[in-house]
Amino acid sequence: MAVGASTLPALHPVKGFRLGVASAGVKTPGRKDVVVMEIAEKATVAGVFTKNAFCAAPVVISKDHLATGRNRYLLVNTGNANAGTGAEGMADAYTCCQALADAANVKREDVLPFSTGVIGEKLPVDKIVQVVPEALANLDEDNWASAAEGILTTDTRPKGFSVQFTYEGQTVTVTGISKGSGMIMPNMATMLGYVATDVQVDRELLQALLAEKSDKSFNRITVDGDTSTNDSCMLVATGALDLEVTQDNEPLYKLFADALEQVMLELALAIVKDGEGATKLVTIHVESAASQKEALDTAYTVAHSPLVKTALFASDPNWGRILAAVGRAGIENFDLDALKIYLDDVCIVENGGRAASYTEEAGQAVMNQENILIKIVLNRGAVSETVWTTDLSQEYVSINADYRS
Amino acid sequence: MAVGASTLPALHPVKGFRLGVASAGVKTPGRKDVVVMEIAEKATVAGVFTKNAFCAAPVVISKDHLATGRNRYLLVNTGNANAGTGAEGMADAYTCCQALADAANVKREDVLPFSTGVIGEKLPVDKIVQVVPEALANLDEDNWASAAEGILTTDTRPKGFSVQFTYEGQTVTVTGISKGSGMIMPNMATMLGYVATDVQVDRELLQALLAEKSDKSFNRITVDGDTSTNDSCMLVATGALDLEVTQDNEPLYKLFADALEQVMLELALAIVKDGEGATKLVTIHVESAASQKEALDTAYTVAHSPLVKTALFASDPNWGRILAAVGRAGIENFDLDALKIYLDDVCIVENGGRAASYTEEAGQAVMNQENILIKIVLNRGAVSETVWTTDLSQEYVSINADYRS
Structure with a gap:
């Protein structure tokens, strides 16, 4: 793929x-x-x-x-x-x-x-x-x-x-x-x-x-x-x-x-x-971080989360997994109420939980796309960083389990 | 599994x-x-x-x-x-x-x-x-x-x-x-x-x-x-x-x-x-690290490497992937020649490369087991740490892609 x-x-x-x-x-x-x-x-x-x-x-x-x-x-x-x-x-x-x-x-x-x-x-x-x-x-x-x-x-x-x-x-x-x-x-x-x-x-x-x-x-x-x-x-x-x-x-x-x-x-x-087994191109954009390290730690924690990646493969708008990944990225004194997370333009997280305006249909529509933007607004500073990754499919496992590469 | x-x-x-x-x-x-x-x-x-x-x-x-x-x-x-x-x-x-x-x-x-x-x-x-x-x-x-x-x-x-x-x-x-x-x-x-x-x-x-x-x-x-x-x-x-x-x-x-x-x-x-899709119990033991952070960083880098985990699932003694994971664990001033890596008692890496005594058959015999020990001897200090993990199978992806959990 x-x-x-x-x-x-x-x-x-x-x-x-x-x-x-x-x-x-x-x-x-x-x-x-x-x-x-x-x-x-x-x-x-x-x-x-x-x-x-x-x-x-x-x-x-x-x-x-x-x-x-x-x-x-x-x-x-x-x-x-x-x-x-x-x-x-x-x-x-x-x-x-x-x-x-x-x-x-x-x-x-x-x-x-x-x-x-x-x-x-x-x-x-x-x-x-x-x-x-x-x-x-x-x-x-x-x-x-x-x-x-x-x-x-x-x-x-x-x-x-x-x-x-x-x-x-x-x-x-x-x-x-x-x-x-x-x-x-x-x-x-x-x-x-x-x-x-x-x-x-x-x-x-x-x-x-x-x-x-x-x-x-x-x-x-x-x-x-x-x-x-x-x-x-x-x-x-x-x-x-x-x-x-x-x-x-x-x-x-x-x-x-x-x-x-x-x-x-x-x-x-x-x-x-062309990532092994990739079916999606995922852009992870972290905005208003307090430092470059914080922005990159957050972006890579989400990018490397097997649970986020498998949800992306399944086109499942399982925003709780994105929230959990952001939560373990090591941000200190994190004001959870200030955080906002978007799938493209669809706000999925605000005020410490699921956005009031969020609907499963709107989230599903974005997840069905081949190109997906996950935008994480930390509201802690002025640094932005963007990281690109893929989803995680059974084919990734097959490629790396079946062949000595 | x-x-x-x-x-x-x-x-x-x-x-x-x-x-x-x-x-x-x-x-x-x-x-x-x-x-x-x-x-x-x-x-x-x-x-x-x-x-x-x-x-x-x-x-x-x-x-x-x-x-x-x-x-x-x-x-x-x-x-x-x-x-x-x-x-x-x-x-x-x-x-x-x-x-x-x-x-x-x-x-x-x-x-x-x-x-x-x-x-x-x-x-x-x-x-x-x-x-x-x-x-x-x-x-x-x-x-x-x-x-x-x-x-x-x-x-x-x-x-x-x-x-x-x-x-x-x-x-x-x-x-x-x-x-x-x-x-x-x-x-x-x-x-x-x-x-x-x-x-x-x-x-x-x-x-x-x-x-x-x-x-x-x-x-x-x-x-x-x-x-x-x-x-x-x-x-x-x-x-x-x-x-x-x-x-x-x-x-x-x-x-x-x-x-x-x-x-x-x-x-x-x-x-x-009982890890999702697990077929192996993998013990990663890091010995003679200079600090606890170094020991844990090394152990977790290997434990989280998708390439190491898929090789474990395939029972493939692909020791190069373990070596590459240790190499990116962030150890400073790393004397590569002092490093030794073992699969159970089988030495796979020494003197900066594949151990002279290593045979694919010996490595394969360990990888075929359900319980596998990866021992990483850094020869840099006196700290040891042990971490336990699983392999990564297609079933892990299926479980997390097919169901909202």
Whole structure:
């Protein structure tokens, strides 16, 4: 199951960023499972990574190589996460980087590795190394859609988004792809996300922008509250255009930041909509909290409540479960009478209990929708936060109980 | 589904504590759904209650009446939680207390009310009030088993445990019953628990003992991480025996505290074993943590991980999911190489990856069991904590998606 239309929108090429795809049979023979991305020489690159203490080997190495500031290739494999693999996993990831570096005539540290798939199994290095030349051979700026397929694992559909805007007569492009559908509660980034643009952006500014926009997109989605060991999101500014984004440069900065946020949010929502077993896209908006922590604690407590999630799956307006979840979110000195909770525009809770105006029919009408907004008004301060999640279906259990993923 | 044998053990009567049961048809006609417990006049009573900010009306009133120190009757109804019901809910709970007080010739504040069931619906006061005389009429010290049935909701089996020990020639009894199977992550107490003993215990000491033992039993179990609005556990010392438990009184104190802990732990484990859709009883033991918070954060992160829980349901020794959950538990400056994780006696993780000695067959053998121990050795300090939980099955989703509970 998945929510909404599954069509991949048009993904505009980004000058200075080429993608190549190959099939190594890491886990499934014949499946596209190796993607190489080539970055123009003068580009700047930013990255955010999982906060799971157990970083997979490729995450450790990518962080390290990113710090050199010379980043020419991204090498992605699916089917195997190379996580929980100790010293051997590090050696295996280095071997893959070296193979690509040799074939492309760059240094090993110019290559950033990414792996996603089963945790704890040895990476089949030979299979990956063997198809690196093939992936390099088909590098093309027009290969975004193919690469979007090449980075998938349990996903049911490819995910990508692209935005263009015009500035001083030039067309600026921001294009990205992402993957992920389970073990989703990114903390700094989603499972895997790759976004490129053709403007020039200073490296530090690019990193700051990626971190800021991650906090409004990938870091606000959750399917099951499980944070992966391999989450990574990369942002590349190829600088192919003669346009530089700086903070002084207000109009372009704002246009670019907005486009980036739009692309990253669409990529993040695509992951939620393809959440394992998902039948609903649920937006949880907490308003007038006293602090960001309070807003996020409340939103995530509701988002992770199995009882709320199963009620959403059943399209059951069981507002008592939402109330109970808010009640255990750890808000101190909570004035219950000031709280209001809405399903879309239907007020379900006020004055410490069911809203007088509430009818089961009105609640049912909202719950029947595929897209549902739960709005929680705390009336304690000025902070708002939004988190996106899914419902919890029998299919989520089946997917994760029946298959080793 | 439920784990283990479903036979209710022998529940020894406690002198000075009588139980009466009636059928009011609160939600289901013909079901035992009202229980009255009568407490001897000179007894002492202790109680612990939910920390959910949205206490149900009966919880608010029970806390208040408990504070008076004159507690003669406990009045329980199932089928309706009288939670999220605002001022009307408070009035309804008072009406029930008054009806019992009138019939038993005591004051309203001598009665402590408890409700469990659907949240947010008006309590059918008339139905309850009507059967109070019937429940009073069949008060009996031998009615524990019948009362254990009378307090159930979605539970599939009654829960009770009883321990006796001899001290200075006298037989001391500690007997209890509990209910609960979903919305289970008690924070100070489980859904409902009632324990009585015939020794004398000073009121403050009784409260301290209940709090201490709750933290080793009811406050260490979780089915779905959802904390109910109605959790309550009451401990009554009737003082029928000419034996007083004091802290100076070391041998009796220790015998009594141990018996109490045993009864409360059995009652708590009975709730986990009857967890909605449960097929496994999972013990998560965290050893050598640097602090209690660290130990509990680690244990609960693993206990609440949907990916760990679905792997347990599938009997899949997918140790990577346990590792990933430990990795996101928020432990600071975590030396991954020092961590060890075991399934029963089988070491699955050491030196930052899969244990060299681990075999899939050994892991599979443990996962096939109905009772599974996950032992996590952090090697960071001297604190240990144990938490008990269940797996996550399609049936959990079905139970909570198909019925309004």
